[in-house]
Amino acid sequence: MSTDDTTDTTADASTDAESNCGANTDTESSCGVSPSEDGDDAASESKCGASSDSSSSATSSSGSSCGASKAETTEKKVAATVDDFDGDPGSLLAVGLGPGQPEGMTGRAREALLSAEHVVGYTTYVELLPDEITESADELYDTPMCGEVSRTEEAIDRALAGHDVAIIGSGDPNVYALAGLALEILESKGATASMVDFEVVPGVPAAQSCGARLGAPLVNDSVSISLSDHLTDMPTIESRLHAAAKEGFTISIYNPWSRKRRENYRKCCEILLEHRDPDTPVGVVHGAGRDDERVEIVELRELSELGETDLVDMTTTLVVGNEETYVWDDRMVTPRGYESKYDY
């Protein structure tokens, strides 16, 4: 596969974000996540992306909801804004790949990628694309983990420069993923979503991919919660876990464990056990759709100790049953309530 992670085709747009930042190799130590991001999520980024391309310690505009281009002051270059681009913009699609393998992609996603001139994404996902797509694209632009913000900005700059661009991610762009970031960065550049015909092409989220592998654990009211406290504080996450566990939701847990978040995992297990029986079934799906996929159904009481095994890491999604979930023939089943209404 020929990827292009060095050439900046929008050089005339005065953006040098990528050349300084995006294609850098960021390690866990610099971005706080384990080396494999997944599960619709790319929650964690080092301070390497986007417009923070100088070596200064410019502070971020904390708490704002991302107004027009935040041209910070001291020693800081301003990333390209909409005014830096001449000519007609192209289009920008945020495309969800589903679980990762080509057959998990929708027909719409496939068509979108086949018609894109540039395909932008995290290296792992770009490498999972089928040949027909990588061969049809004029350019592939991939960056390793911790490049999400810069990668998204790069995709936007390319669209504003006139290219038809698809930015890809696993799962669905609306599940802990790129759709929102793309809109926020567009806004910060003084551009609009309409200007690049921005569209989200949905994909199968990790909760659904994993639910399918487990049987039917999610057929009633359900929540998704990420244990990453990089962008949401831990007290909020804990409060949500309490509420979800108390109210009988099934719970899909994204980003359950990383070396830096052992405590979040431990706390999560503790909260779940406060509200649910120790024998509540929990589906553990590691690397859904990847070569190292593993699917296990355990009891809630066992979950805590799994944190220190290689079954649970950033590529794992946990599916926690509710009070009625049971295991039958190696499948998790959460009854929908039919059995109380129908006779079968």
Add this chain to the structure above:
Amino acid sequence: MSTDDTTDTTADASTDAESNCGANTDTESSCGVSPSEDGDDAASESKCGASSDSSSSATSSSGSSCGASKAETTEKKVAATVDDFDGDPGSLLAVGLGPGQPEGMTGRAREALLSAEHVVGYTTYVELLPDEITESADELYDTPMCGEVSRTEEAIDRALAGHDVAIIGSGDPNVYALAGLALEILESKGATASMVDFEVVPGVPAAQSCGARLGAPLVNDSVSISLSDHLTDMPTIESRLHAAAKEGFTISIYNPWSRKRRENYRKCCEILLEHRDPDTPVGVVHGAGRDDERVEIVELRELSELGETDLVDMTTTLVVGNEETYVWDDRMVTPRGYESKYDY
């Protein structure tokens, strides 16, 4: 399209459930839902399906978690059990179609349907299948609304009789849908999931299809709640709505309104307003992926009155923003938190 809704190819298996029940035309008055089911859901069924095919008033095994064939007594025929079938069983796949149109289906779903001998589903979804699939199947079996239980049993009987069967639904089989029901009926027949190589082929859920149309409303922790109190009681639904609204989840609401459930909708709007600002953005997606699709973003304060318009019915999904969700360029954006960490 040639559909077969009369021939019972498993007649030798002594099941007559379908001929009595499944293919009947059930109206709203008999099953309690409006005439279009959707949104991954087929929550509501009349007492027409499955083995309850006599005219007796046999009571159901209320509350049980569905043990082996519930052979009720008086005047009641027993549906086919695994012992009624000779020979090797075929396979059973529960396939999620996504939003409905062929291009919303995954490659895996398409392959599964192309290789199925029998395709079973609600008439509306069978009619949405592309020609290549309807033409490749040996048989299509569709029933109108309110045939979910009988339809699923029919699919299982055909698989037990040796056919490779796909049972289809919109969205994902794990979201208020067929995956669980299929496992429960398999169990009630004394069969096992392994016996028919039961597998769930996931699809894009309505929340994701609608989220994509709205922009990026769901990029943080999120819940799905159905307002149908056919299978979940209303106090439980209300309690879940309170918890979700209080804890800052974005909320996808399935089955928001039907003529028989005006009160549920009203109550839902009231609960949301107890916890969220009246100007909270709410995405209203009617008939996602259908000819009558409509997408609107309103404020929470307006939601209540929409219940009496044709924008909100059983084909509508509501996407309720959290405290941080805003509308920009006709899109809903729920910030993920990047803006407090990064400078763009």
